[in-house]
Amino acid sequence: MERLQKVIAKSGITSRRKAEKMIVDGLIEVNGKVVTELGSKVTDQDEVKVEGVPIEKEKLLYFLFYKPRGVITSVSDDKHRKTVTDYFEEYEERLYPVGRLDYDTSGILIMTNDGDFTNLLLHPSHQINKEYIVKTDGIPSKEKLQLFKKGIRSEGDILKAKQVKVMSTEHKKNTAIIKIVLHQGKNRQIRRMFEAIGTPVRKLKREQFGFLTLDSLNAGEHRELTPQEVAELKKLAK
Incomplete structure (x- = not known):
């Protein structure tokens, strides 16, 4: 379950802060009922409407990426250098890297649009090898x-x-x-x-x-993580 304002923000309609105000103002419905409590949580199965319009929930994606050398671990670069997101242009979802690898460093990098998953893997108390x-x-x-x-x-x-x-x-x-x-x-x-x-x-x-390796990937290639691998990473972090 996720907080309602976070689900609204992830849909791209508005920021989390503005979503909180909309909840308080009675502009949000969950399964046909107006919700005004900021602590409310929803699941993927709940229907959320903003001012009567259902939101489109972004599909959560998880990728294992073989980052080449000479690529910026960022979603953009003001010097117009190649970034890791350039390798995922076929996806409409807003993907970003979990952590970073230096410009001259190659190897395993996880890409996702799941913020909670990212925070879980990067938290200092979660010691992943x-x-x-x-x-x-x-x-x-x-x-x-x-x-x-x-x-x-x-x-x-x-x-x-x-x-x-x-x-x-x-x-x-x-x-x-x-x-x-x-x-x-x-x-x-x-x-x-x-x-x-x-x-x-x-x-x-x-x-x-963690337990992930580059398998048979070549530099610049990626593959989608399996649901089992995602679950195992969450378990490893916790």
Whole structure:
């Protein structure tokens, strides 16, 4: 169930604040009855009318998207760069990303029009594993990498990793491939962490979000999440 004013706002008719005033003013009907209480909630099966006109409820959509490098995680960009929503132009629904990946970072990104679902997944108390593969300029020592678990101070934040593991090293090219698992989602977190120990990130990819992987998707492709996957993500977050 959702609050009535939120359902009205999601339909695109008006803002949530104006919807609240319309409820108080007696302009909203639910199943043929005028509702004036702001705390009222409705389900998908309830018929909601605004000034006698039924609202059209937007279908909730959930997608797993393989974000390419060089794409902005935003619904628009004032510099006219390509954004993640450019890959979903065939949908009428207003889709937006759950969280963000940096411009130069590729990998898993969830796209949806479900605000409650987004807030649930992004809430700091809901510790969902996010797994990344990092290619570094330089080979960091195990001692320095262990600092990630204790926490790295950067720009007023304490940045921490749940897991960190060196997958391979190439001494001739002085590079390393490292797997890192986060619960946090601070801006440019992994790049800031590696910069703090003197080993810049050359390439970064998010390979897993909770139990979701990229499967057989190529960069720029997406697939719709199954109802079971959506339910499992909600359960994981809670």
